[in-house]
Amino acid sequence: MRDDRFCNSNCPFTRAIGTIGNKWKPIIINVIGIRTIRFGQLASIIPLISRKVLTEQLKELEEDGLLERLAYKELPPRVDYKLSEKGLAFLPILEHIKEWNLKYEVAPISGDTDKKSRISYPG
Amino acid sequence: MRDDRFCNSNCPFTRAIGTIGNKWKPIIINVIGIRTIRFGQLASIIPLISRKVLTEQLKELEEDGLLERLAYKELPPRVDYKLSEKGLAFLPILEHIKEWNLKYEVAPISGDTDKKSRISYPG
DNA sequence: TATTCTGGTTACTAATGGGTAACTACAAAT
DNA sequence: ATTTGTAGTTACCCATTAGTAACCAGAATA
Numbered sequence: 001m002r003d004d005r006f007c008n009s010n011c012p013f014t015r016a017i018g019t020i021g022n023k024w025k026p027i028i029i030n031v032i033g034i035r036t037i038r039f040g041q042l043a044s045i046i047p048l049i050s051r052k053v054l055t056e057q058l059k060e061l062e063e064d065g066l067l068e069r070l071a072y073k074e075l076p077p078r079v080d081y082k083l084s085e086k087g088l089a090f091l092p093i094l095e096h097i098k099e100w101n102l103k104y105e106v107a108p109i110s111g112d113t114d115k116k117s118r119i120s121y122p123g
Numbered sequence: 124m125r126d127d128r129f130c131n132s133n134c135p136f137t138r139a140i141g142t143i144g145n146k147w148k149p150i151i152i153n154v155i156g157i158r159t160i161r162f163g164q165l166a167s168i169i170p171l172i173s174r175k176v177l178t179e180q181l182k183e184l185e186e187d188g189l190l191e192r193l194a195y196k197e198l199p200p201r202v203d204y205k206l207s208e209k210g211l212a213f214l215p216i217l218e219h220i221k222e223w224n225l226k227y228e229v230a231p232i233s234g235d236t237d238k239k240s241r242i243s244y245p246g
Numbered sequence: 247t248a249t250t251c252t253g254g255t256t257a258c259t260a261a262t263g264g265g266t267a268a269c270t271a272c273a274a275a276t
Numbered sequence: 277a278t279t280t281g282t283a284g285t286t287a288c289c290c291a292t293t294a295g296t297a298a299c300c301a302g303a304a305t306a
Contacts, residue, residue, distance in 0.1 A: 001293080003146060005171060013153055013217060016224035023126060023144040030136055039253055048128060050295055055254065065227070075302045076252035086227035093219050094136060100216060101139035104188070104209035124263080162283055173265055178284060198272045199282035 002060060019064045020090070024049060024057045029066065029087060030094050036082040066090065125183055142187045143213070147172060147180045152189065152210060153217050159205040189213065 006018025020026060031037070031045050039058075043051055058081060061067040066087035070080040083091070129141025143149060154160075154168050166177055181204060184190040189210035193203040206214070 006146060012224045012228070013221040014150065015228065016220045017146055017149050020220075021144070021146040021149060023129060023140055026140050026144060027137065040251095043253095051254075052256095052296090053294060056294095071253090074252090075304090076250085077254075077301085079253060089223055089227060093216060093223060096216050096219065097139045097143075098136040100212055101135045101142075104212060105135070105138065163281095166283095174284075175266090175286095176264060179264095194283090197282090199274090199280085200271085200284075202283060 001056060019060075020066075024053065025061060026094060026097075028054075028057055028061065029083065029090055032067075032081060032083055032087075033091065034083070034088065036080045039079050039081070042081070061087070124179060142183075143189075147176065148184060149217060149220075151177075151180055151184065152206065152213055155190075155204060155206055155210075156214065157206070157211065159203050162202050162204070165204070184210070 001022060003018050006014050006021070009015050009018070020029075027046060027049075028042065031042060039054070042058075043049070043054055046054070049057075058067060058069070062069050065084055068082050068084050070082075072078045072080075124145060126141050129137050129144070132138050132141070143152075150169060150172075151165065154165060162177070162181075165181075166172070166174055169177070172180075181190060181192070185192050188207055191205050191207050193205075195201045195203075
């Protein structure tokens, strides 16, 4: 999922894209936001992602220092995720992307324009 | 390459990720910047991308209104690409990503730390 | 005693991504 | 007459990605 050729670039921008440049990670970071959230909550808020892929993405985000993982030794297990300082510092960028899209997005060419048929998070 | 489930979301952020949330598009937009550039130049600046994929990405960027394509009816063919207003408006966001990475990137854990072995653009 | 609950992991399979090489057009240069 | 150059397109194939279903622990609940 991470592209080592990107992550080993000497260009900081390319390296950044190597770590967050896929479709799921920005979504996950945006969903977590400033709160602490559990694995199951994430999985239900983003139903289109499979648990397997969600696990992988969370692991990579943790390895890349965007995410903190707190596993309680309980049964049934409980795991809390929250953004690190680095992850939190990325939130404003996601805000900019949102605003950029709102300002410039072209209307969909075909299909229904009924906003109600759209879903909040891929699912 | 584009994920329709993302592009049809009612969340503007998710839609944005649907259009620019992959590894090549931010790189391409960043390389073009404010200049006008030809296909061959792009291909040589980003050698890791194959011409096939570069073509696909450019086509999608054009369809999504980030890119303007100017084909001259000459032989050999000449095609100029440049960012649209929407594309240009995305550049500051890429700048933020670059700064964010410089500020928070953790040092690579293993392998060579020799920056000279790093490449500027994936290739 | 059986079921539920959580946060995974694993094995297997299907779908997609992406690479390579060959090919196009035609003018200009060798 | 052949090669060169540009910006692709196409067919074919392999590698990676992602989905599905089954399985785990062990306490609490029914």
